[in-house]
Every structure is written in C-alpha cells, then in structure tokens.
Amino acid sequence: MAAPPASAGPALAIAVTEAGGLGLIGGRFSVDILRTQLQEASQTLKSSTNSLVADAALLPIGVGFLTFVLKLDDVLPLIEEFRPCVVWLFVARTLEGYVEWAEGVRRVSPGTKVWVQTGSVSAALHIAKTAKPDALCIQGADAGGHGFEKGAGIISLLPETADAFRNEGLSHIPLLAAGGIMDGRGVAAALALGAEGVVMGTRFLGSREVEIHPAYQAAVLEAQDGGQVTVRSHLFDELSGPNMWPEMYDGRSLAIQSHKDRVDGMELEEIQRLHNEAVKERDEGFKTGLHGRAAIWAGTGVGLVSGVEGAREIVERVRGESREALGRVAGL
Numbered sequence: 081m082a083a084p085p086a087s088a089g090p091a092l093a094i095a096v097t098e099a100g101g102l103g104l105i106g107g108r109f110s111v112d113i114l115r116t117q118l119q120e121a122s123q124t125l126k127s128s129t130n131s132l133v134a135d136a137a138l139l140p141i142g143v144g145f146l147t148f149v150l151k152l153d154d155v156l157p158l159i160e161e162f163r164p165c166v167v168w169l170f171v172a173r174t175l176e177g178y179v180e181w182a183e184g185v186r187r188v189s190p191g192t193k194v195w196v197q198t199g200s201v202s203a204a205l206h207i208a209k210t211a212k213p214d215a216l217c218i219q220g221a222d223a224g225g226h227g228f229e230k231g232a233g234i235i236s237l238l239p240e241t242a243d244a245f246r247n248e249g250l251s252h253i254p255l256l257a258a259g260g261i262m263d264g265r266g267v268a269a270a271l272a273l274g275a276e277g278v279v280m281g282t283r284f285l286g287s288r289e290v291e292i293h294p295a296y297q298a299a300v301l302e303a304q305d306g307g308q309v310t311v312r313s314h315l316f317d318e319l320s321g322p323n324m325w326p327e328m329y330d331g332r333s334l335a336i337q338s339h340k341d342r343v344d345g346m347e348l349e350e351i352q353r354l355h356n357e358a359v360k361e362r363d364e365g366f367k368t369g370l371h372g373r374a375a376i377w378a379g380t381g382v383g384l385v386s387g388v389e390g391a392r393e394i395v396e397r398v399r400g401e402s403r404e405a406l407g408r409v410a411g412l
C-alpha cells in the first residue's frame with residue numbers, strides 16, 4: 081500500500097512506512113525542496129523506534145518524480161546521496177523517457193527499485209519491455225490528480241493488463257492498482273483483479289499528515305458522490321497560465337466554480353484572471369460547495385473520505401478491512 085500525492089511530504093510518507101506500507105514523497109517541482117524534504121525524512125527515519133525502519137540499508141520511503149518536470153541530471157545526485165528504496169516515475173513526455181530514468185537510477189543506486197505508473201495496457205507493455213521496471217502501477221480513470229486523458233477503470237484495465245503480461249512473458253513484473261481504492265473492500269477487489277498491491281492517494285487527503293490547505297481538506301471531507309462532484313479536464317492545468325503537461329494527460333479535480341464557468345461558456349482568460357485573484361486570498365482559492373477557483377485534486381472515491389485520521393490509523397484500518405473482506409468473499 082502506498083501514498084503518493086504531491087501533497088505527500090515527509091510526514092505522510094514516514095507515517096505510511098511506519099505503519100508497514102510504503103510511503104512516498106510526491107512529485108516535487110524543485111530539486112531544492114526535494115533535498116530539504118529528503119534530509120528531513122532521513123533524519124526522522126534514523127531515529128525511528130521501529131528497528132526495521134531505523135536500520136534499513138536504503139531510505140525506507142519512495143520518492144516520486146514527474147519526469148517531464150525535473151532534469152534527470154539534477155535528480156541523480158539526490159538519489160545517489162539518499163538512496164530511497166523506491167523511485168516512482170510518472171508523466172514522461174514520451175514512453176521512451178522512462179528508459180533513461182530507470183537506467184540512471186539503477187546506475188547511481190543499484191538497490192533502489194524503479195516503479196512506473198501508467199494508464200493503458202499498451203503503455204504498460206511498452207514500458208515493461210523497454211524500461212524494465214521493478215513494478216508497474218496501473219492507474220485507472222477514477223484516480224485523483226493527473227492521469228491519462230483516455231482511460232478505463234481498474235476493474236477492466238488491471239485484468240486486461242495482467243493477461244497481456246502473461247501472454248508476453250512479463251508476469252515477473254508485479255502490477256499495483258491505483259484509482260478509486262479507498263478502503264479494504266477496494267484492496268480486496270484489486271487483489272482479486274490480479275494486483276499485488278495497491279496505491280492510494282485520495283484517501284490520504286483525509287489524513288492529519290497531508291500537506292494541503294485546511295480549506296482544501298474541508299472541501300474533500302464535504303464532497304459526496306465522487307462521480308458527480310469530480311471531473312477530468314485539461315482546464316485545471318490552464319488555470320494559472322499555459323498548460324505545461326503533456327497532451328495525453330489531464331487531471332481529476334472537484335468540479336469547482338472555474339470548471340462550471342468554462343462549461344457555461346466563460347472565456348479562459350477571464351477564468352484565469354478570477355483564479356489568479358482568488359489564490360491570493362487566505363483560503364488560496366479553495367472553497368467548499370464547489371465554489372472554489374483553484375483545483376482540488378481528488379478521485380471519484382472522495383465521498384468515502386469522511387473524517388481526518390492519522391495516516392497510521394488509515395493504513396491499519398484498511399489492512400484489517402481488506403483481510404475481513406477477503407475472508408467474507410472466500411466464505412461465500
């Protein structure tokens with residue numbers, strides 16, 4: 081079980097790892113910020129009372145990279161220095177981009193595992209054959225945050241990918257499932273589909289350790305019926321200016337006022353002006369009631385986030401629930 085949102089800093093990553101999952105620091109836009117966060121994580125983990133964590137040969141958290149954002153040459157010294165147990169790669173401009181990253185990471189830190197997240201059967205096959213990742217996370221369309229613009233839910237995407245991997249002799253690469261997994265029932269379902277683990281993002285927006293504005297968290301807690309109150313769109317990447325993301329990616333956010341205005345025909349320039357004004361306010365443009373102007377990245381499972389708990393409690397609860405769900409189904 082892993083927690084990778086960009087809003088995942090050291091505190092969330094450490095709490096998930098200490099609870100027996102794998103915590104990840106989410107994709108940063110600055111190498112300097114990442115360095116500070118890795119230093120913080122490394123110091124905290126060394127003084128952990130859990131000896132498995134404190135004495136680990138590699139840093140027992142993962143680090144996520146949006147590979148179109150940072151330059152590999154700037155990142156490699158950090159990986160060499162901190163040696164995270166997992167480097168998580170997402171959003172390469174082209175699928176070939178993962179090859180260079182995977183080779184670079186393995187060269188400077190041979191023990192580090194390379195995990196790649198992607199969103200289609202064909203992309204998964206291509207990445208498996210070229211970058212040869214240690215694991216692939218198959219991200220379904222329900223996921224919060226960025227993902228393939230064209231997508232399917234993991235209920236069909238995961239088993240089709242697993243079948244394709246078996247047919248092509250790639251079954252040695254473990255598949256993880258992401259997108260809409262919120263509790264133990266979701267974990268049990270993902271395991272039944274053929275996943276060997278799950279990645280959860282939206283659920284941790286309801287954690288104490290997540291790095292989000294309180295108004296963002298309030299909107300997440302209030303949201304119900306995720307298929308109705310979230311939407312995938314390129315608009316969310318255009319709110320503050322030109323869209324920097326590769327074209328095949330969009331993102332799922334709460335269907336905020338900016339989105340409603342666009343659907344109602346407001347010009348993009350006016351939406352951007354209102355957005356850029358709103359983010360200067362105390363609530364940084366995040367509001368409940370879908371009235372906000374800033375994106376609130378969240379998946380269709382958002383209605384299942386109903387309170388704020390420690391990340392450790394979330395991991396332990398989900399683990400217990402999944403055992404229970406699997407037992408219940410086995411007994412049918």
Ligand SMILES: Cc1cc2nc3c(=O)[nH]c(=O)nc-3n(C[C@H](O)[C@H](O)[C@H](O)COP(=O)(O)O)c2cc1C
Pocket residue numbers: 084085086087106107108144145146169170197219222223224225226258259260261279280281282283377378379380381
């Ligand atoms: C707020 C938020 C931020 C995210 N940031 C990242 C990121 O920086 N890098 C990344 O690879 N995935 C990111 N994701 C997507 C996750 O990797 C994952 O696919 C997704 O959260 C799984 O679906 P779920 O949100 O329904 O649990 C983010 C998701 C959310 C909700």
